[in-house]
Amino acid sequence: MRLFPLEEESSLSSLYGSKSKLDFILMYLKENPNQYYHGEMFDMSQSKVSEWVSYLLPVLEASLAKMKVMPQSGYCYRQRDKEVDYLLVDVTERQVVRDVDPDNQKEFYSGKKKLHTMKNLAITDQDGYIEFISESYMGSVHDKVIWDQIEIKMKDHNLLADLGFAGIEKNCPNAILPFKKPHNKELTQLQKQVNKAIGSARIRVEHAFSGVKRLKIIRNKIRLKTYQVRDRVFKIAAAL
Structure with a gap:
């Protein structure tokens, strides 16, 4: 499941590629970590974690709806x-x-x-x-x-x-x-x-x-x- 088209993304992105984004948001949901700790796992600041969570949650929701698994x-x-x-x-x-x-x-x-x-x-x-x-x-x-x-x-x-x-x-x-x-x-x-x-x-x-x-x-x-x-x-x- 591609969450973000690679051709529209800078290679300097703190989460480059769909796999890293999917790993990031699924691990966040599964473990419910402190955002500072999650940032340490992905080598980014707490504020950047908050930004990615805010962005990726609606993307994940839309992807699940497209897969027709949303109730x-x-x-x-x-x-x-x-x-x-x-x-x-x-x-x-x-x-x-x-x-x-x-x-x-x-x-x-x-x-x-x-x-x-x-x-x-x-x-x-x-x-x-x-x-x-x-x-x-x-x-x-x-x-x-x-x-x-x-x-x-x-x-x-x-x-x-x-x-x-x-x-x-x-x-x-x-x-x-x-x-x-x-x-x-x-x-x-x-x-x-x-x-x-x-x-x-x-x-x-x-x-x-x-x-x-x-x-x-x-x-x-x-x-x-x-x-x-x-x-x-x-x-x-x-x-x-």
Whole structure:
């Protein structure tokens, strides 16, 4: 995959050739290094690392889109013409640096994780292939609120979700959620078996998130600060 035409590039470039650029940006995503350290690896200054990261991320995103491996994204999901048994939906969170602004701190604070995070909703098939990634949301936003802001156009396939999406069955008749334990009562044996079956099937979406989090820039705290860059990095990670 050629990221930069050699004939338009000076041989004095700090990253000459497509291979060096691809090595640079993939290693950055995989290891999530301090930019000063990454600069030492590639014999350049920290500021030059920042410049290359800013330039190469959109180039990599465009290249992955051209290769048709980017999942759908945005605020509308249209199921593709692909044979599937069922679909799964879940939300994943990743840690971000705490904002200096107190109001922003509250927006990014996730009560579930007890950390400052960003969230993305994902829809996968039964094999764990990520079909759709939502826009990124601040950690304080509830999973169901994210769902409500997305237009879902599905065929007649079942959609497995967890109790964080309670209520989606009202506008998504094919949604299947586990039974919630009644107050001061116990679930029946049949309900427990149904919940176990749903949990066994839903492990696929967790495996999908685990695959994305092989990149340390997703698994660990991301130090890149702008919303656009954080959002782009997650979509690139999903494609990779």
